[in-house]
Amino acid sequence: MDRLQSMRVFQQVVDEGGFAAAARKLEMAPAVVTRLVGDLETHLGVRLLQRTTRRLSLTPAGEAYLKRLRPILAEIDQADAMAHAHSKEMSGTVRILSTPMLASHLVTPAAVTFQQLHPDVLLDLEVQDVTDPNVEEFDLAVVTDLAPIHSTAIVRTIHHAESVLCAAPSYLARRGEPMKPEDLQQHSLLRLRVPGMRPRPLTLIDPTYNDRQLTMDVPMAMTSNHGDVLLRATLEGAGISSQPVDLVAQMLKGGYLQRVLSPWITSRIALVAALPSRRFLPARTRAFVDHLAEHARTAVAGLAPSSE
Structure with missing residues (x-):
């Protein structure tokens, strides 16, 4: 499992309000998005999302996890951007x-x-x-x-x-x-x-x-x-x-x-x-x-x- 990718997909599912919308945003197949979130839940041993036919909601564990996850992913994105800029400047x-x-x-x-x-x-x-x-x-x-x-x-x-x-x-x-x-x-x-x-x-x-x-x-x-x-x-x-x-x-x-x-x-x-x-x-x-x-x-x- 690519844990970092699963974390990003989980965050995107919450932000887009559903698996299908997140799949379109990420340009992935809906089945892949569903599998990655499921792999993350299996890894953590806890359900992060409550799925019903009408709506998608965070479980208490999912809400706490996402709160800690957002700044971590933001830091990673910032580090990637800085490294990319450095690479461009070293030419x-x-x-x-x-x-x-x-x-x-x-x-x-x-x-x-x-x-x-x-x-x-x-x-x-x-x-x-x-x-x-x-x-x-x-x-x-x-x-x-x-x-x-x-x-x-x-x-x-x-x-x-x-x-x-x-x-x-x-x-x-x-x-x-x-x-x-x-x-x-x-x-x-x-x-x-x-x-x-x-x-x-x-x-x-x-x-x-x-x-x-x-x-x-x-x-x-x-x-x-x-x-x-x-x-x-x-x-x-x-x-x-x-x-x-x-x-x-x-x-x-x-x-x-x-x-x-x-x-x-x-x-x-x-x-x-x-x-x-x-x-x-x-x-x-x-x-x-x-x-x-x-x-x-x-x-x-x-x-x-x-x-x-």
Whole structure:
């Protein structure tokens, strides 16, 4: 016996005032409706309906049963509707805006594993050197907290990150590893250049000593306005560069890069998802933001924190 179907049929018989009317409403044969109600009564061991040739009425047991049954069936219908809506929302397109570094080393790896879980969701990734992200044109923008974001946008922090000094093993084998900040004077630094500005002195922060700071001029072997260029040069052994640990975590774990001058860091940043000021966030967008945050968290798992 399909107990849930029998419950629905019993309720419909009462609401329609008879077996024939309920059968028409449910598009079932009258004999099937009669059998399902009978099966339910047999299962419960009590008569729910009093049948006469003139009318149909509830027995006291049937009245008490129906009173408890109605909210239960309503809850089931609501749960079905919610699940159906969720299923529909876990398809369609999520339009994402991100900067080149974040898109390459954070958003794309997360997108690959997300689509393995939700193959019906299309991720449309727009990559720009964003200085003032127009969040309203996208479902979300993945940027750092340094980007100016319109006050109407909803900002969710994905992960708090540190930038650390890194070098390739080939560079360190050739030039040696700096053991203290002053040793950087004997090394080649690869620095990010903000358009229209000269690179500033390098700032080092010691998280183990009340965040004491040290500012110093360092020799530069290369500057670029593009972070991926400096990362590529670092991997090729050109020198030492500052990199967000979240974005190079797999390279550190794989031995392609090596952190130097630990526990010193060069900055702290927050990776954020900026969302349009919409009252209702599609389930697919919310699911991707949650997945992105989890991906960022697990990416750095196993790496020693700077405070240790």
